[in-house]
Amino acid sequence: MTATDTEPVLVEDTLRSALSTRVRPARPSALSTSLSFAWRAMLKIKHVPMQLFDVTAFPIMFVLLYTYLFGGALAGSPRDYLQRLLPGILVMTVSWITMYTGQSLNQDIGKGVFDRFRSLPIWRPAVLVGMLLADAVRYTIAAVVVIGVGVALGFRPQGGPVGVVLAVALLLVFSFSLSWVWTALGLKLPTPDAVMQTSMTVLFPLTFASDVFVDPDTMPGWVQAFVEVNPVTHLASAARGLMHGTLEAGHVGWVLLWSAGLVAVFAPLTMRLYNAER
Amino acid sequence: MSSAGPGRPTDVTAPLAIETAGLRKVFGDTRAVDGVDLRVPPGTVFGILGPNGAGKTTFIRMLATLIPPSGGSARVLGHDVVTEPDAVRASVSLTGQFASVDEELSGRENLVLIGRLVGLPRAEAAERAAELLEAFGLTDAGDKLVKDYSGGMRRRLDIAASIVVTPHLLFLDEPTTGLDPRSRNQVWEIVRVLVAEGTTVLLTTQYLDEADQLADRIAIIDHGRVIAEGTSSELKALVGAGSLHVRLGVADQRDDAERILTELLDEPVALAGDPTALSVRASDPERAGDALSALARAGVVVTEFALGQPSLDEVFLQLTGRPADDTAPTEEVA
Numbered sequence: 001m002t003a004t005d006t007e008p009v010l011v012e013d014t015l016r017s018a019l020s021t022r023v024r025p026a027r028p029s030a031l032s033t034s035l036s037f038a039w040r041a042m043l044k045i046k047h048v049p050m051q052l053f054d055v056t057a058f059p060i061m062f063v064l065l066y067t068y069l070f071g072g073a074l075a076g077s078p079r080d081y082l083q084r085l086l087p088g089i090l091v092m093t094v095s096w097i098t099m100y101t102g103q104s105l106n107q108d109i110g111k112g113v114f115d116r117f118r119s120l121p122i123w124r125p126a127v128l129v130g131m132l133l134a135d136a137v138r139y140t141i142a143a144v145v146v147i148g149v150g151v152a153l154g155f156r157p158q159g160g161p162v163g164v165v166l167a168v169a170l171l172l173v174f175s176f177s178l179s180w181v182w183t184a185l186g187l188k189l190p191t192p193d194a195v196m197q198t199s200m201t202v203l204f205p206l207t208f209a210s211d212v213f214v215d216p217d218t219m220p221g222w223v224q225a226f227v228e229v230n231p232v233t234h235l236a237s238a239a240r241g242l243m244h245g246t247l248e249a250g251h252v253g254w255v256l257l258w259s260a261g262l263v264a265v266f267a268p269l270t271m272r273l274y275n276a277e278r
Numbered sequence: 279m280s281s282a283g284p285g286r287p288t289d290v291t292a293p294l295a296i297e298t299a300g301l302r303k304v305f306g307d308t309r310a311v312d313g314v315d316l317r318v319p320p321g322t323v324f325g326i327l328g329p330n331g332a333g334k335t336t337f338i339r340m341l342a343t344l345i346p347p348s349g350g351s352a353r354v355l356g357h358d359v360v361t362e363p364d365a366v367r368a369s370v371s372l373t374g375q376f377a378s379v380d381e382e383l384s385g386r387e388n389l390v391l392i393g394r395l396v397g398l399p400r401a402e403a404a405e406r407a408a409e410l411l412e413a414f415g416l417t418d419a420g421d422k423l424v425k426d427y428s429g430g431m432r433r434r435l436d437i438a439a440s441i442v443v444t445p446h447l448l449f450l451d452e453p454t455t456g457l458d459p460r461s462r463n464q465v466w467e468i469v470r471v472l473v474a475e476g477t478t479v480l481l482t483t484q485y486l487d488e489a490d491q492l493a494d495r496i497a498i499i500d501h502g503r504v505i506a507e508g509t510s511s512e513l514k515a516l517v518g519a520g521s522l523h524v525r526l527g528v529a530d531q532r533d534d535a536e537r538i539l540t541e542l543l544d545e546p547v548a549l550a551g552d553p554t555a556l557s558v559r560a561s562d563p564e565r566a567g568d569a570l571s572a573l574a575r576a577g578v579v580v581t582e583f584a585l586g587q588p589s590l591d592e593v594f595l596q597l598t599g600r601p602a603d604d605t606a607p608t609e610e611v612a
Contacts, residue, residue, distance in 0.1 A: 012467075012471060014409070014412050014413040015413040015414070015468065015471050016471060016474075016475065017409075017413075018409050018410055018412075018413040019444050019471065019472065019477075023443075024397070024443045025396060025397035025398055025443070026397050027397055028394070028395065028396075028397040032394070033395060036391060036394040039391070039394075040380070040383065040387075040391055043387055044382050044383070047382060047383070047384075048382070111380070111381070112374045112375075112376040112379070113378050113379055113380045113381075115339075115342075115374045115378050116374070116378035116379075116392070116439065117395075118343075118344055119342045119343065119344060119367055119370070119371070119372040120392075120395055120396065121364045121365075121367035121368040122395055
């Protein structure tokens with residue numbers, strides 16, 4: 001049944017008494033405001049659960065495809081390949097999913113409700129921070145799916161649950177930071193399609209030109225040079241190290257450095273674009 | 279002001295709700311708002327009347343701190359919109375032209391979200407949402423998604439969201455555009471109650487009768503400039519009561535009708551594109567009646583007549599077509 005508008009609606013007395021509260025409560029903290037916006041994003045998922053398709057079906061497809069396509073050729077058997085591939089494919093999948101942040105922001109921002117948000121006396125970045133916090137929930141779901149499928153196919157992390165959890169935590173930090181790139185694009189570019197295309201142009205080299213699929217030793221020198229500085233390489237290496245208990249701390253350092261750098265550049269840029277008039 | 283000692287019973291220093299001086303906004307080559315001076319006393323309803331693209335929304339967006347002015351100054355409840363935006367935001371609410379509510383959430387969730395954002399604790403935000411849903415007749419629809427709401431329900435929710443904390447000043451940007459008459463009356467009713475409880479309202483509208491119904495004072499704007507300002511009766515006196523529209527049974531008689539009407543009403547007669555229609559300004563209903571009788575006596579067959587309030591078009595024609603009006607935009611010559 002659709003909502004109808006028939007019965008006598010306004011109860012003037014209740015309206016009058018509803019108007020009596022003129023005292024404004026204390027301004028909420030930045031954290032509380034961000035969490036309110038995260039709650040808003042979670043409610044949207046609750047109302048349209050199909051939105052979770054990209055963080056469930058997509059990862060399953062990735063793991064199955066790459067394991068069985070490349071496994072035999074590259075490592076002798078899919079199961080052997082999976083031990084190396086899975087941490088990398090986890091990084092790749094979640095990095096790809098961050099792209100949707102920019103698209104949905106681009107769709108969202110044109111709506112009238114953003115005028116209301118912008119006319120409230122609140123910590124302004126909260127709108128975006130909240131959105132990204134809710135995205136972290138989506139990334140976590142994707143990570144659980146990837147690891148779950150991996151374990152079902154024979155992935156056995158030597159670093160145990162602690163290693164796996166730490167790897168996912170590092171991945172979430174990087175994804176949160178990378179998302180600021182997409183929020184900036186989402187605000188700058190005119191349509192969701194434009195955001196999508198630009199994001200893919202960035203993500204293809206970023207994820208494929210890494211050590212996710214193969215050891216970079218066989219690549220030409222200039223590709224290797226890119227692979228070495230690529231944050232996805234460091235993140236994939238760090239994730240493998242944490243999951244298998246063979247961590248080289250340098251990779252974690254690089255990931256954190258990249259994350260800090262991305263936030264330092266793209267968060268202020270995003271806020272400038274957000275505050276700019278439309 | 280300087281002689282008023284502290285603690286005097288009447289607060290003569292209470293700031294104006296809105297005070298603008300030479301306020302301008304330029305987008306590229308377009309001067310959307312082109313030097314507006316307005317003073318709106320607190321506790322009143324101020325109407326801004328103008329056609330689409332006159333600059334009404336841009337004016338409100340500047341006052342609500344959504345966009346910075348290109349020039350001039352604006353103070354809202356004593357706070358400068360450029361240097362003290364948070365102080366302004368803390369005492370105003372905005373109801374935008376396109377409902378400022380979240381379509382993908384339920385009505386209740388919308389109100390709880392705003393409650394949380396203005397700083398209410400969780401339980402109080404929920405309580406306040408329920409109270410507002412009740413007051414706006416939305417309790418039954420409270421848990422439905424807003425995208426399934428009718429236009430009138432959406433508008434009411436929008437206004438409810440604006441008064442989660444009752445603002446000192448409420449901006450209503452074309453609150454009834456696109457609503458059916460019934461929903462329109464409901465919105466008017468809400469505005470009247472709000473004002474009775476002490477909120478100042480700045481209302482934009484394209485409808486003369488809406489401004490007439492609600493506003494204490496009205497500014498008519500065109501091409502970003504105020505071309506007239508006053509109470510509704512002042513403006514009407516400026517424009518005249520309206521027009522007598524007559525439709526004839528036979529087109530051949532239009533010349534006769536034109537002659538008789540011109541004679542009796544002392545005003546030029548406008549001939550419409552329809553060869554059986556003509557209209558004439560008539561400030562006095564009685565004289566309009568006499569003119570109709572005269573037509574009947576002369577054997578002119580009148581199939582339809584109407585004595586209308588001046589429409590916004592007529593107000594504009596009158597205001598911008600008058601040579602003495604030095605603000606008349608040149609574009610109107612065509």
